[in-house]
Amino acid sequence: MPRRYPVCPFEPSSGASVKDVLEGMERVSFQGRMLGAAFRIWRDMLKANVYIFFGLAGAMVPAGMRKILVFLIENRYLDCLVATGANLFHDLHETLGRRHFMVDPNVDDHEMREQGLDRIYDTYAPERDFILTDHYVMDFARTLDPAQPATTARFFALLGERADRDKKEDGLITAAWRNRVPIYCPAIADSSYGIALAVLAAKTGHKVTLDLVGDVVETEELAARYRTGVIYVGGGTPKNFVQQTEVTTAILRGGCRGHEYAIQITADAPQWGGLSGCTFQEAQSWGKISAKAKMASVHADATIALPILASGLAQTGIRRKKPRPVTRNP
């Protein structure tokens, strides 16, 4: 312990920007310090110009995070999105002009059911609106050739192209398509996309096949080609899927670098042993994260952390618009 770094008590100021607040938080303790560190590391990633995988789990789009994600895509504050199917379905729902609504989380769910309102904690949407989006997906899926398995990146690029024509507002899928940001969805069948594809298959016999192995191959190639950073909002399949790119690379090509920058925002915790809540130190034992990586785990609800971090990023003025040449996108 050669040098001592004192905690600097945070001083509220009427003139402080969000960026100032985040910078000040890095000198407090506990999760405030981690949020400050996450902000700094994200900026470091952008400066180092590494390839940024962004894992998205939890009901973030219904929770009002869509425009933040669009902002991150538009400004190239991420390079590749790995998401749950649900987020991508709710994104399409909003892109097509439909909304989510606020509700008391202690509402009577039997009444919600009777009114056809599907609840997500303190938020809901009418089921009939979801069904309209189901049909949009089915119409789109009819255009896919069952004989040609598509990676999920291709699936969402094609959907993005179509939705960009039909959109009422911009969303993840449309912005990602326009900005050549690939979207992977490793558990796509486990969502309303899966439901729509199954209903289409059961009703019409048109059975889309997805090239999930292709998803693994492509993301490994991205991880092998670039120096990489990772940002995880929640855990689940997006986190694991991005983490495993380094394991796949090590097996296929030997050596092992690990991701060089790592941020996670999670309400989970290490003591339950699952991958969603595990530390980046644990990931270092596997070689998923580089031994020298810059890392910050923020234990916080992402609906608090993301608006703060994104507002702070907006105030940095960092520009990183130029799309990387992503070969696999249509």
Next chain:
Amino acid sequence: MPRRYPVCPFEPSSGASVKDVLEGMERVSFQGRMLGAAFRIWRDMLKANVYIFFGLAGAMVPAGMRKILVFLIENRYLDCLVATGANLFHDLHETLGRRHFMVDPNVDDHEMREQGLDRIYDTYAPERDFILTDHYVMDFARTLDPAQPATTARFFALLGERADRDKKEDGLITAAWRNRVPIYCPAIADSSYGIALAVLAAKTGHKVTLDLVGDVVETEELAARYRTGVIYVGGGTPKNFVQQTEVTTAILRGGCRGHEYAIQITADAPQWGGLSGCTFQEAQSWGKISAKAKMASVHADATIALPILASGLAQTGIRRKKPRPVTRNP
């Protein structure tokens, strides 16, 4: 509030069986009450002879839960397993005679890395053992016809048949195969199975295609054919995948019954808004769970809850061996 049910203080007894303890816990408060309720509802499911979907997430097999799961399968205390790929990979690892080991969770992960030991909180296994299992999966995958997409249930049934010949100990996959319990793995690519299939494809061009839409179609058929109960250990894709069967049924066939019995054991919580931690009340608003369902959410680490519940079930003497006619299995 017409009638009052007093809390009955729990009385320790030298003669009490685990079953007695669980029955006594239903009259205490908080999560103890929920664990007692989960035990009763599981027995109710078995008595009502509903079809039981069992979702398995979290690192349960590395954590020493494999034999409990085999016990549940052998005794038909579950009818269909939906699991993360990781659990099924670690199961194969143990089935082939390899082990997981205990470690202090504060161990130096750089040293672990140098020794090639992959850590899962307080547990680890040598990476070279995992690689042997990777090769076993690749050898198996070579036997699959790329032109014929397989559902994950078919994938694991065929793997179970093969592993049953090679096994050192019984595991989920082998027991499920022998007992005609289908195993679905909606995020199979997001695991060492995905890695093995990608490495095989990259190295040899033999690219297995999985019929994920078929998984959704089949599980919907199971949900439509039977009265159902659900048990979730952790959240993630297994929980969502089983929950969505009822949504798919409602769209395809109209009407909506919802699962009639529901248990979850989770370290997550509702206030973060994600599906993994959401209440069954919330699921009732969607029609995923029946308005009249018997439900218990236990907020506890499954490595505590499962040994207790399984020991209690073993002491009930309930027999439910006869396999249901599952048509899709090979």
Next chain:
Amino acid sequence: MPRRYPVCPFEPSSGASVKDVLEGMERVSFQGRMLGAAFRIWRDMLKANVYIFFGLAGAMVPAGMRKILVFLIENRYLDCLVATGANLFHDLHETLGRRHFMVDPNVDDHEMREQGLDRIYDTYAPERDFILTDHYVMDFARTLDPAQPATTARFFALLGERADRDKKEDGLITAAWRNRVPIYCPAIADSSYGIALAVLAAKTGHKVTLDLVGDVVETEELAARYRTGVIYVGGGTPKNFVQQTEVTTAILRGGCRGHEYAIQITADAPQWGGLSGCTFQEAQSWGKISAKAKMASVHADATIALPILASGLAQTGIRRKKPRPVTRNP
């Protein structure tokens, strides 16, 4: 890592006792392992015959844990109880023949209010019953001499003596009195005891004075006299109060041993930085816990852990009845 200890998958058995289950759990992972470790360490404490401080926070008595605590006192599985005032008030309520009742935690609290029912998550009691207990405390407090400040241990010993005559059922306070187990309550004013004493003072001018500094002096003496172990159910003032005995001893007498055995059962977690959820490793930096202590932190609801642990202890047959000579009790 010279020797490897494999995880031993837990095997359910119809003949297993609770003790067997707990012993088996020590070879699994995550919090199951910790519960098994807690059981072993508690037995080690009893064998080593150290002086056991037991900290009790959270609404454990309303939750049906009273008889477990009486069992622990009667069998001398603890030597000194440090509790929140609320637990000791609810204990008196039950000792005098009143009950707590079960309720759905989603009940309408406005209706509860109208009916005069005070809710504690999924449990409640009628307010009028609490007021009867308030009056019992006031009647007792009238017998205390305002000019003679009483330690809380003395307060509860005298109350125990009185309640033992009036009791309908045995409780912590009565059992502790009969078994010469001192009860300390460092935040006594922060509970219905504080309310009753304030109401008495405001209405009659009879103002009881408590010798809180005496509590600190006495518990330091206990910690200095004996080799010690600690068991914490929840955090709060009971945990901190017992932890600080070692700091006080170090200042007063020099040297520092720290508690030699340590168990905590908590739903809190370290990452929030508070003392309630902190690790025993952190406590070692302060010298509160011995560098060589046997320690187990169990992240679990105590309404699950306590019934299991107490049932397991009941099956060990360990007898440790003889009271230690506690000088300060009346």
Next chain:
Amino acid sequence: MPRRYPVCPFEPSSGASVKDVLEGMERVSFQGRMLGAAFRIWRDMLKANVYIFFGLAGAMVPAGMRKILVFLIENRYLDCLVATGANLFHDLHETLGRRHFMVDPNVDDHEMREQGLDRIYDTYAPERDFILTDHYVMDFARTLDPAQPATTARFFALLGERADRDKKEDGLITAAWRNRVPIYCPAIADSSYGIALAVLAAKTGHKVTLDLVGDVVETEELAARYRTGVIYVGGGTPKNFVQQTEVTTAILRGGCRGHEYAIQITADAPQWGGLSGCTFQEAQSWGKISAKAKMASVHADATIALPILASGLAQTGIRRKKPRPVTRNP
């Protein structure tokens, strides 16, 4: 559900102030919405000019929150502080010019012990600095008359007066003294204050007596005299102590209003049944919170929430300097 309030996706902006961000967050979901609601309700409290009780638990001062609390006191954004002894001891430590330092939470605690460094998660201070503060408290306590029990409000007012002369920087105790904000510390013996008073008593026989019943009487009077709002950072004794003022009032004076505004920032959760994590709805069943209260529970680490909220408040320009006539302060 007569009217629908859509979720408004949050839009990052380079020109947004912290206040703007908080206002935008009220239209997202989950805990982001709650943080936004807490900000609005705090402002409502200030506008309604109710008497604001502020409960402070958790290691907030070591975590760099001292200046935020001073800011809240100086601007009269709170009227009465109820705190744990630890926060008030660490405040004195910093006020006298000593610091807390940053450390990796995975540091080796045996090494910390050898160097005499006391750790609080990712923060520490040298023990010898704490001992200097202990002596300051003992010197102060010598000036108190053992025959005259002091409320903790009086204890901290007198200490504030003294520390204001000796201070290197301003702290809670000094700012509260200057601004006539009373500080209550219901568990004062459970902290280094208790240790210092016990050491003083053991070494010199000078035994300070605290009038804890007086604390309850005084806070009840404040709750009875004013319309009230409450803000809780963490749970523990501060939360319960403030909550119980309404119960005491109801018993002493009949009727029951309950606190009219209520905010809590907590890392705890309702399902464990304890008071620290319980909902304000539950508190309404007891009459502690008014049936019509405006309420927000924010599940977040206070080291994230407080810097954001305080910065937002600083940008509102609300002025509320004039001290209320608090009769009991010296």
